[in-house]
Structures are given as structure tokens and as C-alpha cells.
Amino acid sequence: MAASSYQYDLCIVGAGLFGSAAARHASTLHPEWKICIIGPEEPKERSIVHDRDIFGAHYDEGRIARCVDRSPVYTKFSQESIKRFAELEQASGIEFFTEVGNLLVGSRGTDFIKEISSTIERDNIQCDQLSGNAMKKKFPFLNLPEEDIVFFEETNAGYISPRKMIDAQLSIASRNGCDIIRDIVKTVNRIVITTGHVVELVTDRRTTYMARRVLLATGAFTTLRQLLGPNMQPDVRLMPISVAKVEISAEDAGRIRSMPTVIYFGKGNKGWWDDIPSDGRGRSGFYMLPPIRYPDGKYYLKLGNFPEFQGVDDIQTAADLKAWYCLKDETVLSRALGRLIQTLIPGVKMKSFKPDRCVIVETPTLRPYLDMLHSQLGLVTGGNGWAAKSSDEIGRLAVGMIMGGIEDEELTADMFTTRYKMRSQSKL
Numbered sequence: 001m002a003a004s005s006y007q008y009d010l011c012i013v014g015a016g017l018f019g020s021a022a023a024r025h026a027s028t029l030h031p032e033w034k035i036c037i038i039g040p041e042e043p044k045e046r047s048i049v050h051d052r053d054i055f056g057a058h059y060d061e062g063r064i065a066r067c068v069d070r071s072p073v074y075t076k077f078s079q080e081s082i083k084r085f086a087e088l089e090q091a092s093g094i095e096f097f098t099e100v101g102n103l104l105v106g107s108r109g110t111d112f113i114k115e116i117s118s119t120i121e122r123d124n125i126q127c128d129q130l131s132g133n134a135m136k137k138k139f140p141f142l143n144l145p146e147e148d149i150v151f152f153e154e155t156n157a158g159y160i161s162p163r164k165m166i167d168a169q170l171s172i173a174s175r176n177g178c179d180i181i182r183d184i185v186k187t188v189n190r191i192v193i194t195t196g197h198v199v200e201l202v203t204d205r206r207t208t209y210m211a212r213r214v215l216l217a218t219g220a221f222t223t224l225r226q227l228l229g230p231n232m233q234p235d236v237r238l239m240p241i242s243v244a245k246v247e248i249s250a251e252d253a254g255r256i257r258s259m260p261t262v263i264y265f266g267k268g269n270k271g272w273w274d275d276i277p278s279d280g281r282g283r284s285g286f287y288m289l290p291p292i293r294y295p296d297g298k299y300y301l302k303l304g305n306f307p308e309f310q311g312v313d314d315i316q317t318a319a320d321l322k323a324w325y326c327l328k329d330e331t332v333l334s335r336a337l338g339r340l341i342q343t344l345i346p347g348v349k350m351k352s353f354k355p356d357r358c359v360i361v362e363t364p365t366l367r368p369y370l371d372m373l374h375s376q377l378g379l380v381t382g383g384n385g386w387a388a389k390s391s392d393e394i395g396r397l398a399v400g401m402i403m404g405g406i407e408d409e410e411l412t413a414d415m416f417t418t419r420y421k422m423r424s425q426s427k428l
């Protein structure tokens with residue numbers, strides 16, 4: 001028997017950074033809509049022996065936020081998102097942004113430095129160039145090459161807690177009437193009902209929901225369930241990422257509390273890249289966050305190297321994806337990254353070392369996919385490792401898209417069209 005109606009005007013699948021932003025924007029812009037967001041909470045434990053195979057790129061307390069980004073599109077997304085952080089914090093009562101500033105440091109003549117200079121100029125971003133001496137004076141505890149080029153973005157930059165940002169987005173969405181359903185969507189199908197077509201969603205807990213429109217915001221896990229058509233395989237690289245967290249004492253954390261976030265690309269100091277992959281010309285890159293207090297009450301400094309220098313193969317199977325999230329042992333790389341932290345901030349004492357792992361979704365366009373797969377099903381994915389800070393704007397655009405099209409003077413829908421690969425090219 002055909003169903004006769006739908007329960008939701010919009011169902012968002014995936015309560016991560018993009019999905020939660022979309023839920024807030026949709027429920028704020030369309031109070032007349034019945035909206036829900038379906039996604040599991042962060043698991044208390046990630047274990048290979050448990051059934052759970054869906055995780056997220058937001059299980060952390062630190063993601064760098066800065067307006068200067070690699071591409072004009074991401075710079076725009078960052079600027080638009082960051083300018084709404086204060087309003088979002090105020091409306092939700094949840095603080096997630098710490099404005100410590102961001103240092104961009106690199107060897108002279110690198111494309112990295114050239115791109116930063118032109119972005120600052122083109123987009124008129126408030127960012128000062130510091131001499132090596134000035135940097136040493138401002139941040140005496142940092143051991144960075146003095147001959148390098150340094151840009152300091154002091155305002156509208158720092159770091160966000162992705163966990164708290166999602167809490168902030170969801171608390172406003174919930175207040176606006178959006179239902180938050182803690183489940184995993186297993187299948188998405190368009191079906192015929194008496195009044196036309198609706199999208200039917202069935203979850204792992206065997207509940208069925210009917211929605212007029214569906215937005216998939218499922219990150220690296222988009223192809224793990226039957227959410228897309230049978231032959232639809234978005235062309236993305238799932239890049240396994242190792243990071244290092246070094247625990248330091250509360251006293252050390254207090255001593256370096258003015259530390260900004262740091263992004264580095266270049267030759268570095270002697271020994272930096274001994275155990276870290278580089279580009280063949282002796283250059284490599286990393287990002288580092290200042291001491292952050294984690295839920296266990298301890299302070300950690302976090303460092304990851306650039307995804308292109310991780311030196312590991314892309315994830316090819318669902319089993320590998322689960323294993324990457326669940327295995328907690330340190331990798332050779334995470335240990336090397338831990339050692340690099342101690343070289344960069346020589347005065348602090350490492351109390352303990354914690355490796356962590358995550359997965360980045362990279363698109364061949366290096367822009368997110370923001371696309372309608374059919375008139376009732378939208379997709380937003382492909383953060384390319386830079387999109388936590390930009391997620392609020394990407395979520396807003398996704399809602400615009402599902403309503404009828406991206407409305408922006410500088411952006412056109414074809415910039416975000418999904419590219420596909422053949423099913424046989426992937427076992428995911």
C-alpha cells in the first residue's frame with residue numbers, strides 16, 4: 001500500500017559540521033518547515049570489535065580557523081562563516097571559538113608564501129607581515145626559522161572546538177523545532193505516494209521516515225550505506241590522517257597561553273623532516289594548535305603534517321575505513337610529529353603522548369560537492385581538510401541549494417558539481 005504523506009519537509013542525514021550548520025540555517029530560514037537531522041552521536045569508544053562503522057571528522061577539540069585560505073572559494077567560505085561565530089555563540093550560549101590568531105610561516109619563494117600574499121591582497125584580509133625578530137619577540141617560546149616569511153592574522157583567526165560548534169548549531173536548530181534523531185540512515189529511496197514522489201529513509205534501527213527533500217551531509221561515509229543511486233560513486237579520495245597530541249602541564253600551558261595556531265610550509269630547521277615525508281626539495285608542512293584543555297581535563301598541543309605528506313595510501317575499502325578510525329596505536333608518523341612539537345616549543349615538557357587518526361575527504365576540484373543528485377536529494381561533502389571553519393557557510397549554501405539554487409554573486413552551481421567514478425573503481 002502506498003503511503004499518503006511525508007513527515008518532514010527536509011531531512012538532513014549526518015549531524016557533523018556541514019549537517020548541523022544546514023539544520024540551523026534551514027530551521028531559522030524556514031520556521032514553517034518540519035525538519036529533522038539524523039546522525040549518530042560520537043561513540044564513547046571506537047573499537048574494531050563493535051558493530052559501529054560510521055564515525056566523523058569532528059571528534060576533537062581543535063580545528064584551525066583563519067580567513068586566509070588556499071583558494072578564493074575557501075577564503076570566501078571562511079570569511080562568511082567566521083563573521084557569524086560570535087552571533088552563533090551568543091544565540092546558543094555555547095562558546096566554541098578561541099581567537100588566538102594564526103601564524104602562516106614559510107620559506108621564501110615557495111608557492112605557499114606566494115599564494116598567501118596574493119590572497120591577503122586580493123581579499124583585503126587584515127594580516128600583518130612580521131620580521132623574524134618581531135615574531136621572536138611576540139612569541140619567544142616558538143622555535144621557527146628566523147629567515148622565513150611570517151604573516152600573522154591576529155583577528156578572526158584562532159581555533160574552534162568542532163564538538164562544541166556542532167552542539168551550538170544543533171541547540172539552535174532544536175530550539176527552532178528541528179528534530180534531532182540519533183540513528184544511522186541505511187537506505188534512501190525515492191518512492192511514489194498518492195500525491196507524488198517522496199524520499200523514504202530507513203535507519204539501522206529499522207525506523208522509516210518520509211521526507212519531501214533530503215540533504216546528505218555524511219562526510220567520508222557517504223558510500224557506506226545505500227544513500228545514493230546504485231551506480232553513483234562520487235569521485236573523492238579518502239585520505240587517512242595521523243596526528244600527534246602532546247600532553248603538557250597546566251603550568252606550561254599557562255606560560256605559552258598567548259600561542260597562536262601555526263601553519264608552516266618550507267625547509268624548516270635542521271632535522272625537522274628527518275622522519276616526516278617531504279617534497280623531494282627538502283620542504284614539508286604542518287599545522288599546530290596551542291594548548292587546549294580536552295574533556296579529560298588535561299592540556300594538549302596538537303600537530304599534524306599536511307595531508308599530501310602523510311606517506312600512506314588512500315583508504316579503499318569499508319573495512320580499512322573502520323580500522324583507521326578504530327586502531328589507536330601510534331604510527332611511525334604520529335611519533336615523529338610528537339617529536340616535532342617538542343622541537344618547536346623547546347621549553348615545554350611532554351607528560352604523555354597520544355596519537356590520533358582521522359580521515360579527510362578530498363575532491364579533484366579541491367572544492368566541496370554541493371549538488372542536487374535529483375530534484376529531492378542533495379549532497380554536500382568534500383571538506384578537503386579545510387572545512388571546519390567554513391562549515392557554517394557551506395551549510396547555509398546547501399540549504400539554499402535544496403530550496404532551488406545557490407544564490408551568490410560570485411559562486412555558480414557548476415563550481416560544486418559532483419564528479420563520479422565507476423563503481424568498479426572502489427570497494428567502499
Ligand SMILES: Cc1cc2nc3c(=O)[nH]c(=O)nc-3n(C[C@H](O)[C@H](O)[C@H](O)COP(=O)(O)OP(=O)(O)OC[C@H]3O[C@@H](n4cnc5c(N)ncnc54)[C@H](O)[C@@H]3O)c2cc1C
Pocket residue numbers: 013014015016017018019038039040054055056057058062063064065162183184185186217218219220221222225241243287304357358359360380381382383384385386387388389390391
Ligand atoms: C585530522 C584533521 C584535522 C583537520 N583540521 C582542520 C582545521 O584545522 N581546520 C579546518 O577548517 N578543518 C579541518 N579539518 C577538516 C574538517 O574537520 C572537515 O572538513 C569537516 O569535519 C567536514 O565536515 P562534514 O560534515 O563533511 O563531515 P563530518 O564532520 O565527518 O560529519 C559527517 C557526519 O555524518 C555522519 N554520518 C555518516 N554516515 C551517516 C549515515 N549513513 N547516517 C547518519 N549519519 C551519518 C557521521 O557520523 C558524521 O557525524 C580537519 C580534518 C581532519 C580529519
